[in-house]
Amino acid sequence: MVLIIIATVLSTILASFIFILDGMLIWRFIVGAIYNIGVNSYLVLWGGAYIKTPIDLSSNKKAFGDKQAFNSKTLLLTLPKLILPMGVYALGHYLISPTAGYIFVGMAGIIGFGFRNKVFAMIEAIYKKEKI
Numbered sequence: 001m002v003l004i005i006i007a008t009v010l011s012t013i014l015a016s017f018i019f020i021l022d023g024m025l026i027w028r029f030i031v032g033a034i035y036n037i038g039v040n041s042y043l044v045l046w047g048g049a050y051i052k053t054p055i056d057l058s059s060n061k062k063a064f065g066d067k068q069a070f071n072s073k074t075l076l077l078t079l080p081k082l083i084l085p086m087g088v089y090a091l092g093h094y095l096i097s098p099t100a101g102y103i104f105v106g107m108a109g110i111i112g113f114g115f116r117n118k119v120f121a122m123i124e125a126i127y128k129k130e131k132i
Contacts, residue, residue: 003107004037004044005037006038008033009033009132012029012030016029027102028102031106031109032085034087034106034110034114035085035108035114038109038112038113039109040081042112043084044081046077047077047081048075049123049130050077050126050130051073052130054121082130085105085108088104088108
């Protein structure tokens with residue numbers, strides 16, 4: 001979790017130099033960072049609980065190694081990470097305004113922070129059940 005937060009903060013800082021091109025673009029990066037830390041980090045951990053294929057980090061053969069780790073289950077676990085933020089943004093965008101879409105996504109990330117302990121307890125229970 002700490003590595004996800006560090007990577008998100010660093011990538012947001014590095015991407016902030018694009019602020020020169022568009023003043024509104026920086027808010028998109030910041031809202032995306034808040035959402036990634038508050039919601040997507042949990043989705044990544046949750047998805048990892050269901051993947052039983054070990055990853056060989058020392059192998060330089062293919063991106064997914066020799067285990068055929070990319071399958072339909074991996075794809076189904078990736079879809080919420082892609083569709084959920086777009087759906088939250090679309091809800092605010094089409095109901096109120098584009099700015100409300102960003103606020104909705106940011107609020108979803110902040111709400112994710114608030115439920116951190118509850119979500120970690122659920123993910124921990126899944127890991128204990130699935131990884132045995």
